[in-house]
Amino acid sequence: SQAASALQQATKPNSYREDEYAKVDWDNLGFGITPADFVYTMKCSIDGKFEQGELAPYGNVELSPSAAVLNYGQGLYEGTKAYRTDDGRLLLFRLDRNASRMKMGADRLCMPCPSIYQFVDAVKQTALANKRWTPPPGKGTLYIRPLLMGSGPILGLAPAPEYTFLIYASPVGNYFKEGLKPLSIYVEDEFHRATRGGAGGIKSITNYAPVLKAMARAKSRGFSDVLYLDSANKKNLEEVSSCNIFLVKGNVISTPATNGTILPGVTRRSIVEIARDHGYQVEERAIPLDELMDADEVFCTGTAVGVAPVGTITYQDRRVEYRVGEESVSRELYSILEGMKTGVIEDKKGWITEI
Numbered sequence: 572s573q574a575a576s577a578l579q580q581a582t583k584p585n586s587y588r589e590d591e592y593a594k595v596d597w598d599n600l601g602f603g604i605t606p607a608d609f610v611y612t613m614k615c616s617i618d619g620k621f622e623q624g625e626l627a628p629y630g631n632v633e634l635s636p637s638a639a640v641l642n643y644g645q646g647l648y649e650g651t652k653a654y655r656t657d658d659g660r661l662l663l664f665r666l667d668r669n670a671s672r673m674k675m676g677a678d679r680l681c682m683p684c685p686s687i688y689q690f691v692d693a694v695k696q697t698a699l700a701n702k703r704w705t706p707p708p709g710k711g712t713l714y715i716r717p718l719l720m721g722s723g724p725i726l727g728l729a730p731a732p733e734y735t736f737l738i739y740a741s742p743v744g745n746y747f748k749e750g751l752k753p754l755s756i757y758v759e760d761e762f763h764r765a766t767r768g769g770a771g772g773i774k775s776i777t778n779y780a781p782v783l784k785a786m787a788r789a790k791s792r793g794f795s796d797v798l799y800l801d802s803a804n805k806k807n808l809e810e811v812s813s814c815n816i817f818l819v820k821g822n823v824i825s826t827p828a829t830n831g832t833i834l835p836g837v838t839r840r841s842i843v844e845i846a847r848d849h850g851y852q853v854e855e856r857a858i859p860l861d862e863l864m865d866a867d868e869v870f871c872t873g874t875a876v877g878v879a880p881v882g883t884i885t886y887q888d889r890r891v892e893y894r895v896g897e898e899s900v901s902r903e904l905y906s907i908l909e910g911m912k913t914g915v916i917e918d919k920k921g922w923i924t925e926i
């Protein structure tokens with residue numbers, strides 16, 4: 572069939588040629604969905620064993636109206652990016668981290684999960700099959716979105732009788748419409764993102780719709796996003812809707828510790844390690860809001876967001892401005908991380924997988 576021969580062509584190793592790009596306006600990519608050709612799907616029944624997965628053309632998913640994911644939110648997602656190098660290779664970053672985070676989340680939501688090997692192999696297959704949708708170097712990345720969901724039908728509250736792991740992909744550019752401009756963040760003092768003992772520390776789909784209201788409110792007032800505070804005391808920093816947060820004071824870089832209410836970001840972890848390697852003192856701990864307001868510099872990290880400088884933070888009627896630009900710590904760390912991800916800086920950490 573046409574799909575089969577397109578797939579065969581797309582997955583041929585070293586098939587890169589200049590003319591093998593999808594028709595996309597590479598100069599105007601935002602963070603919107605531009606579906607790439609193939610979706611990877613792998614199913615599993617209640618025995619917990621995932622079968623052989625397969626790539627098929629992008630299209631709608633068929634689900635029972637009583638699927639657990641639709642009714643009770645039994646679902647997880649992940650996010651990772653493929654980078655195209657100048658010489659046409661595809662690079663993937665720390666996939667094992669996404670794979671093990673999905674395992675952790677699956678355990679919390681009573682779902683079986685693909686093995687680390689199955690996860691990594693499936694992401695590689697998906698990236699390779701959709702290679703022509705990977706933007707040219709410097710124009711963006713192929714964002715890869717694995718999902719794990721209770722797809723089987725259920726009415727009483729219980730784990731689903733069947734699970735689906737699927738992966739789709741889309742070329743993307745900058746996450747925020749501000750592009751690379753510093754973000755203006757509003758400190759949310761009514762709503763919370765997560766509570767102790769809840770699901771804030773896993774990438775549950777249920778963590779994301781509840782932030783929309785606060786985000787929409789802040790966006791309508793001209794802010795880029797909101798920062799959440801801990802729900803117990805409304806005092807310590809948690810995270811931003813779509814990313815983790817860091818602050819810089821002198822030579823010390825701090826970020827909230829992952830204590831179950833904060834998403835353990837792959838970019839967060841990587842920036843902590845890179846900063847330590849480059850002589851910064853890095854602290855993962857509880858950070859009171861006062862300290863944030865007193866920082867030299869603030870930045871956000873995430874797979875989608877990258878390393879995004881924060882220009883201003885607003886809390887109630889207080890507004891603080893921070894250092895941004897060439898001389899900033901976030902710029903330094905971002906350059907190193909991007910250099911590694913794009914193959915420009917040698918990967919001495921074993922973080923990069925080439926496919």
Ligand code: COI
Binds near residue numbers: 649651812813873875
């Ligand atoms: C990512 O950074 O990849 C995420 O999953 C965050 C999402 C809100 C885009």
